[in-house]
Amino acid sequence: LLINGGFDIWQRGTSGFTSAQGYTADRWVTTLGGATGVTKRIELSSSATEIVGSDYALSWEKTTAGTGGGWLAQRMENVSTTANTELTLSFWARTFASPTVDLDIDLLQEFGVGGSTQVITFNAATIGTIANGTWIKYEATFTFPSVAGKTIGEDNYAAVLISPTAPATFQLQIASVKLEIGSVATPYQARPIGEELALCQRY
Numbered sequence: 085l086l087i088n089g090g091f092d093i094w095q096r097g098t099s100g101f102t103s104a105q106g107y108t109a110d111r112w113v114t115t116l117g118g119a120t121g122v123t124k125r126i127e128l129s130s131s132a133t134e135i136v137g138s139d140y141a142l143s144w145e146k147t148t149a150g151t152g153g154g155w156l157a158q159r160m161e162n163v164s165t166t167a168n169t170e171l172t173l174s175f176w177a178r179t180f181a182s183p184t185v186d187l188d189i190d191l192l193q194e195f196g197v198g199g200s201t202q203v204i205t206f207n208a209a210t211i212g213t214i215a216n217g218t219w220i221k222y223e224a225t226f227t228f229p230s231v232a233g234k235t236i237g238e239d240n241y242a243a244v245l246i247s248p249t250a251p252a253t254f255q256l257q258i259a260s261v262k263l264e265i266g267s268v269a270t271p272y273q274a275r276p277i278g279e280e281l282a283l284c285q286r287y
Contacts, residue, residue: 085166085263085264086261087111087280088158089263089272090138090261091140091141092139092280093109094109101114103120108124109125111159111284114154114156117146117150117154119150120150123142123145126140126257136176138272141258142156143257144156144255146253146254155248156245160241161240163193163194167230172263172268173189173224173225173263174221174222174224176221176272177222177256177258178216178217178220179215179256184214184216185213186212186214187246187248188249189207189210189224191203191205191229191244192243193205195235199234199237205229208226246258
């Protein structure tokens with residue numbers, strides 16, 4: 085269900101993202117809870133590529149403490165597509181900072197212009213503590229709420245938020261993000277790069 089889950093496409097550049105909120109890799113947006121940080125693409129070694137299934141990863145670093153942990157997310161068009169649906173998110177991640185980084189999964193349903201008030205489901209799933217220095221695959225299964233009775237306006241979307249809950253600052257690397265219907269996480273499989281680029285360029 086996601087585009088550019090392997091972080092191959094960066095039409096805005098592959099480094100220099102230091103704002104507290106904004107798009108970085110194509111289709112991906114980060115926030116840092118009112119703080120500052122650095123987001124960039126990193127190229128993985130051949131041995132790491134064999135593990136995670138991608139040539140690149142997103143490096144996400146929060147350099148100053150703010151009012152919250154922030155999140156990494158991708159908007160998916162049409163809030164109804166994922167409504168009342170069991171989904172599984174999987175990705176590879178590692179950190180190089182102490183203290184360790186803990187992640188939760190939050191869900192966002194935005195009903196668009198003229199639509200109902202957005203719905204945020206906090207702690208829909210818990211990822212737990214990310215390993216220090218070692219690529220580990222993490223998985224979480226959850227269900228988006230129903231949209232029955234909601235008014236759906238233009239530019240509506242749903243999003244899965246990967247949310248650090250601790251610490252105040254962190255350095256996280258994430259690769260091969262996949263969101264699929266059902267309760268089983270299947271291996272990450274990249275689209276042909278031309279197809280991936282075309283999907284990104286639509287936006």
